[in-house]
Amino acid sequence: MMAYWLFKSEPDVFSFDDLIAKGDKGEQWDGVRNYQARNNMRAMKLGDRGLFYHSNIGKEVVGICEVVALAHPDSTADDPKWECVDIKAVARVVRPVTLDDAKVEPRLSNMVLVNNSRLSVQPVADDEWDVVLELAGGTRAL
DNA sequence: GCCAACGTTGGC
DNA sequence: GCCAACGTTGGC
Numbered sequence: 001m002m003a004y005w006l007f008k009s010e011p012d013v014f015s016f017d018d019l020i021a022k023g024d025k026g027e028q029w030d031g032v033r034n035y036q037a038r039n040n041m042r043a044m045k046l047g048d049r050g051l052f053y054h055s056n057i058g059k060e061v062v063g064i065c066e067v068v069a070l071a072h073p074d075s076t077a078d079d080p081k082w083e084c085v086d087i088k089a090v091a092r093v094v095r096p097v098t099l100d101d102a103k104v105e106p107r108l109s110n111m112v113l114v115n116n117s118r119l120s121v122q123p124v125a126d127d128e129w130d131v132v133l134e135l136a137g138g139t140r141a142l
Numbered sequence: 143g144c145c146a147a148c149g150t151t152g153g154c
Numbered sequence: 155g156c157c158a159a160c161g162t163t164g165g166c
Contacts, residue, residue, distance in 0.1 A: 010164090033162095034149075055164060099165080118148055118163050144166085151160080 004124040005040065005050040006113060007065060007087065016052045016063040019089045020142055026068045026088030029121070030076045037121035041085045042071045050087060051124060051132060053113065060096035061132060064139055065089050093136035107131045 007029060009015065019027060032038055044067045052063040069086035099117075102108045108131055112122040124132070133139065 008164090036149095059165075116148085117165065120163085146163105146165090148163085149161090151158100153158090154156090 003043070003045065003048045004126065004129040005044065005048060005067075006053055006061075006122040006124050007050045008053045008055050008120045008122075010056050011054040012057060015054065016089060016092070019052065019063075019065060019087070022088065024068075024088055026065075026086045028069070028072075028075065028086045029084045030074045032074070032084055032120060033077070033082060034120060036119055038071075038081075038083055040121045040123060042083060044071065044085050046070060049090070049129075051129075052089070058096065059099040060101075061093060061098075061136065062096050063089055063093060064091045089142060091139035091141060093133070093139055095135075095137045097132050097135045101135055102132070105131060105135065 029041065032041065046067055048067040050065045051061045052065050053061050065087040067085050068088050071083040071085050073080040074082040074084045099113065102111055102114050108114060108128055111128050112119060
């Protein structure tokens with residue numbers, strides 16, 4: 001049974017377009033040094049889907065990604081306790097869903113994005129996922 | 143660029 | 155094991 005997540009990235013460091021450029025192999029989601037975020041990645045299964053969110057610039061969900069490798073040690077960390085999954089880009093959203101959109105949508109009032117803006121890898125509830133995609137007007141192929 | 147919120151570190 | 159100090163994130 002598929003779970004949903006949200007991956008946050010500063011687009012001037014690593015954007016959704018950068019992930020698209022990595023192709024089907026995707027890219028390891030390295031650099032996470034937060035236990036909650038790491039634990040979320042440990043809980044991910046192959047095929048789980050995620051919202052790709054641009055923080056700071058845009059502050060919006062711009063695309064959908066998929067987990068293509070289970071959690072493994074982060075090659076950029078000196079300590080093997082830091083793990084990460086690999087993700088690849090799957091689709092763009094038709095219309096980006098901004099943080100403001102999420103804040104004013106009552107059905108998203110419990111969303112982690114709205115309530116804990118600092119967590120960089122977050123779980124997304126099934127119904128929240130549906131609402132976000134509805135606000136996005138669906139997805140389109142890459 | 144500021145600062146609030148949060149997480150981590152380290153002294154006690 | 156508490157908590158003050160510090161560092162980082164990310165919205166504004």
